[in-house]
Amino acid sequence: EDQVTQSPEALRLQEGESSSLNCSYTVSGLRGLFWYRQDPGKGPEFLFTLYSAGEEKEKERLKATLTKKESFLHITAPKPEDSATYLCAVQALSGFQKLVFGTGTRLLVSP
Protein backbone atom coordinates (compact mmCIF):
# COMPACT_ATOMS: atom_id res chain seq x y z
CA GLU A 1 0.00 0.00 0.00
CA ASP A 2 1.30 3.46 -0.92
CA GLN A 3 2.06 5.57 2.12
CA VAL A 4 3.33 9.07 2.97
CA THR A 5 4.62 10.19 6.36
CA GLN A 6 5.50 13.80 7.09
CA SER A 7 7.61 15.09 9.94
CA PRO A 8 7.57 17.01 12.11
CA GLU A 9 3.82 17.47 12.64
CA ALA A 10 4.44 21.06 13.67
CA LEU A 11 7.43 23.37 13.49
CA ARG A 12 7.96 26.78 14.99
CA LEU A 13 10.74 28.98 13.60
CA GLN A 14 11.97 32.47 14.16
CA GLU A 15 12.03 34.70 11.12
CA GLY A 16 15.28 34.00 9.26
CA GLU A 17 15.83 30.60 10.90
CA SER A 18 16.24 28.07 8.08
CA SER A 19 14.97 24.49 8.43
CA SER A 20 13.70 21.46 6.53
CA LEU A 21 10.47 19.50 6.40
CA ASN A 22 10.57 15.77 5.69
CA CYS A 23 8.31 13.58 3.57
CA SER A 24 9.03 9.84 3.66
CA TYR A 25 7.17 7.66 1.20
CA THR A 26 6.65 4.12 0.04
CA VAL A 27 5.10 3.65 -3.37
CA SER A 28 4.91 0.92 -5.95
CA GLY A 29 6.76 2.87 -8.64
CA LEU A 30 6.86 6.64 -8.28
CA ARG A 31 5.32 8.72 -11.02
CA GLY A 32 5.59 12.01 -9.15
CA LEU A 33 5.93 13.58 -5.72
CA PHE A 34 3.99 16.77 -5.11
CA TRP A 35 4.33 19.56 -2.55
CA TYR A 36 1.41 21.82 -1.70
CA ARG A 37 0.96 24.74 0.67
CA GLN A 38 -2.34 25.14 2.52
CA ASP A 39 -3.43 28.22 4.44
CA PRO A 40 -6.09 27.85 7.16
CA GLY A 41 -9.58 27.43 5.73
CA LYS A 42 -8.35 27.34 2.13
CA GLY A 43 -7.61 24.73 -0.51
CA PRO A 44 -4.07 23.44 -1.12
CA GLU A 45 -1.92 25.52 -3.46
CA PHE A 46 0.43 23.65 -5.78
CA LEU A 47 4.16 24.28 -5.25
CA PHE A 48 6.32 21.61 -6.92
CA THR A 49 6.38 18.27 -8.69
CA LEU A 50 9.47 16.06 -8.49
CA TYR A 51 9.78 13.04 -10.75
CA SER A 52 13.09 11.30 -10.07
CA ALA A 53 15.74 10.92 -7.39
CA GLY A 54 18.25 13.74 -7.43
CA GLU A 55 15.81 16.27 -8.82
CA GLU A 56 15.56 19.68 -7.14
CA LYS A 57 13.16 22.58 -7.64
CA GLU A 58 13.16 26.06 -6.15
CA LYS A 59 10.64 28.81 -5.66
CA GLU A 60 11.57 31.91 -3.70
CA ARG A 61 12.66 30.69 -0.23
CA LEU A 62 11.59 27.09 -0.84
CA LYS A 63 13.64 24.27 -2.33
CA ALA A 64 12.35 20.72 -2.75
CA THR A 65 14.63 17.71 -3.16
CA LEU A 66 13.93 14.05 -3.81
CA THR A 67 15.62 10.75 -3.02
CA LYS A 68 14.32 7.23 -3.56
CA LYS A 69 12.75 7.16 -0.10
CA GLU A 70 12.07 10.74 0.91
CA SER A 71 11.69 14.35 -0.07
CA PHE A 72 12.75 17.46 1.79
CA LEU A 73 11.28 20.92 1.63
CA HIS A 74 14.03 23.32 2.65
CA ILE A 75 12.96 26.76 3.82
CA THR A 76 15.70 29.37 3.73
CA ALA A 77 15.40 32.51 5.86
CA PRO A 78 11.64 32.11 6.32
CA LYS A 79 9.28 35.04 6.77
CA PRO A 80 6.02 35.13 8.73
CA GLU A 81 4.08 34.86 5.46
CA ASP A 82 5.58 31.39 4.96
CA SER A 83 3.45 30.18 7.88
CA ALA A 84 1.11 27.48 6.54
CA THR A 85 0.62 23.74 6.44
CA TYR A 86 2.82 22.02 3.87
CA LEU A 87 1.44 18.86 2.31
CA CYS A 88 3.32 16.14 0.47
CA ALA A 89 1.65 13.64 -1.86
CA VAL A 90 2.79 10.81 -4.12
CA GLN A 91 1.37 9.49 -7.34
CA ALA A 92 2.11 5.92 -8.35
CA LEU A 93 2.79 4.81 -11.90
CA SER A 94 -0.13 2.42 -11.71
CA GLY A 95 -2.63 4.54 -9.80
CA PHE A 96 -4.22 6.61 -12.55
CA GLN A 97 -3.92 10.11 -11.11
CA LYS A 98 -4.65 9.19 -7.54
CA LEU A 99 -2.64 11.16 -5.01
CA VAL A 100 -1.81 9.74 -1.59
CA PHE A 101 -1.32 12.58 0.86
CA GLY A 102 0.57 12.88 4.10
CA THR A 103 -1.06 14.65 7.03
CA GLY A 104 1.14 17.71 6.63
CA THR A 105 3.57 19.83 8.63
CA ARG A 106 2.18 22.98 10.28
CA LEU A 107 4.81 25.69 10.05
CA LEU A 108 4.66 28.83 12.16
CA VAL A 109 7.24 31.56 11.55
CA SER A 110 7.40 34.21 14.26
CA PRO A 111 8.70 37.73 13.59
Add this chain to the structure above:
Amino acid sequence: DVKVTQSSRYLVKRTGEKVFLECVQDMDHENMFWYRQDPGLGLRLIYFSYDVKMKEKGDIPEGYSVSREKKERFSLILESASTNQTSMYLCASSPPDWDRDNEQYFGPGTRLTVT
Protein backbone atom coordinates in the same frame (compact mmCIF):
# COMPACT_ATOMS: atom_id res chain seq x y z
CA ASP B 1 -4.12 30.61 -13.98
CA VAL B 2 -6.24 27.58 -13.26
CA LYS B 3 -9.36 28.44 -11.39
CA VAL B 4 -11.45 25.92 -9.51
CA THR B 5 -14.52 27.28 -7.78
CA GLN B 6 -16.87 25.63 -5.31
CA SER B 7 -20.46 26.66 -4.81
CA SER B 8 -20.31 27.35 -1.08
CA ARG B 9 -17.58 28.13 1.43
CA TYR B 10 -19.70 27.14 4.42
CA LEU B 11 -22.76 24.92 4.58
CA VAL B 12 -24.88 23.73 7.50
CA LYS B 13 -27.32 20.86 6.90
CA ARG B 14 -29.47 18.61 9.02
CA THR B 15 -29.10 14.85 9.35
CA GLY B 16 -30.96 13.04 6.57
CA GLU B 17 -30.93 15.95 4.12
CA LYS B 18 -29.73 15.49 0.56
CA VAL B 19 -26.74 17.75 -0.02
CA PHE B 20 -25.24 18.94 -3.30
CA LEU B 21 -21.72 20.33 -3.56
CA GLU B 22 -20.82 21.90 -6.89
CA CYS B 23 -17.41 22.41 -8.44
CA VAL B 24 -16.51 24.24 -11.64
CA GLN B 25 -13.10 24.51 -13.35
CA ASP B 26 -12.17 26.84 -16.17
CA MET B 27 -9.07 25.13 -17.61
CA ASP B 28 -10.77 22.51 -19.77
CA HIS B 29 -9.24 19.77 -17.61
CA GLU B 30 -10.28 16.19 -18.26
CA ASN B 31 -9.92 15.01 -14.68
CA MET B 32 -11.81 16.15 -11.62
CA PHE B 33 -11.67 14.94 -8.04
CA TRP B 34 -13.52 15.18 -4.74
CA TYR B 35 -11.63 14.86 -1.45
CA ARG B 36 -12.53 15.29 2.16
CA GLN B 37 -10.04 16.59 4.69
CA ASP B 38 -10.20 15.77 8.39
CA PRO B 39 -7.70 16.59 11.16
CA GLY B 40 -5.14 13.84 11.59
CA LEU B 41 -6.39 11.95 8.50
CA GLY B 42 -5.24 14.23 5.74
CA LEU B 43 -6.93 14.39 2.35
CA ARG B 44 -8.84 11.29 1.31
CA LEU B 45 -10.20 10.69 -2.18
CA ILE B 46 -13.96 10.17 -2.42
CA TYR B 47 -14.56 9.98 -6.18
CA PHE B 48 -12.91 11.09 -9.37
CA SER B 49 -13.90 11.51 -13.00
CA TYR B 50 -11.70 11.31 -16.10
CA ASP B 51 -14.34 12.30 -18.64
CA VAL B 52 -17.91 13.50 -18.93
CA LYS B 53 -20.33 10.96 -17.47
CA MET B 54 -17.41 8.79 -16.28
CA LYS B 55 -16.70 8.25 -12.60
CA GLU B 56 -14.54 6.05 -10.43
CA LYS B 57 -14.66 5.34 -6.71
CA GLY B 58 -11.86 6.59 -4.56
CA ASP B 59 -10.92 5.36 -1.12
CA ILE B 60 -14.04 6.40 0.80
CA PRO B 61 -17.06 6.47 -1.56
CA GLU B 62 -19.64 5.14 0.90
CA GLY B 63 -22.49 7.58 1.47
CA TYR B 64 -21.58 9.71 -1.54
CA SER B 65 -22.36 9.84 -5.24
CA VAL B 66 -21.16 12.12 -8.04
CA SER B 67 -22.35 13.55 -11.31
CA ARG B 68 -20.45 14.94 -14.28
CA GLU B 69 -22.78 16.05 -17.05
CA LYS B 70 -20.44 18.72 -18.44
CA LYS B 71 -16.65 18.76 -18.67
CA GLU B 72 -16.24 21.79 -16.45
CA ARG B 73 -18.61 20.75 -13.67
CA PHE B 74 -18.38 17.95 -11.10
CA SER B 75 -20.97 17.53 -8.37
CA LEU B 76 -20.73 15.64 -5.10
CA ILE B 77 -23.99 14.39 -3.62
CA LEU B 78 -24.59 13.28 -0.07
CA GLU B 79 -27.73 11.18 -0.43
CA SER B 80 -28.67 11.35 3.25
CA ALA B 81 -26.30 13.49 5.27
CA SER B 82 -24.96 12.13 8.54
CA THR B 83 -22.97 13.77 11.30
CA ASN B 84 -19.85 11.78 10.38
CA GLN B 85 -19.86 13.57 7.03
CA THR B 86 -19.06 16.86 8.74
CA SER B 87 -15.80 17.81 7.08
CA MET B 88 -13.95 20.09 4.70
CA TYR B 89 -14.68 19.07 1.11
CA LEU B 90 -12.16 19.90 -1.58
CA CYS B 91 -12.57 19.71 -5.34
CA ALA B 92 -9.60 19.48 -7.70
CA SER B 93 -8.96 19.26 -11.42
CA SER B 94 -5.97 18.22 -13.51
CA PRO B 95 -4.85 17.73 -17.12
CA PRO B 96 -5.15 14.29 -18.72
CA ASP B 97 -3.13 11.32 -17.54
CA TRP B 98 -0.83 11.37 -20.58
CA ASP B 99 0.36 14.89 -19.69
CA ARG B 100 3.54 14.63 -17.61
CA ASP B 101 2.70 17.80 -15.69
CA ASN B 102 -0.58 16.57 -14.30
CA GLU B 103 -0.63 18.30 -10.94
CA GLN B 104 -4.03 18.76 -9.35
CA TYR B 105 -5.39 22.25 -8.72
CA PHE B 106 -7.71 22.68 -5.80
CA GLY B 107 -10.71 24.85 -5.11
CA PRO B 108 -11.15 26.86 -1.89
CA GLY B 109 -13.08 24.12 -0.12
CA THR B 110 -16.54 23.81 1.41
CA ARG B 111 -16.78 23.47 5.16
CA LEU B 112 -19.85 21.27 5.69
CA THR B 113 -21.42 20.85 9.10
CA VAL B 114 -24.17 18.26 9.56
CA THR B 115 -26.23 18.67 12.72
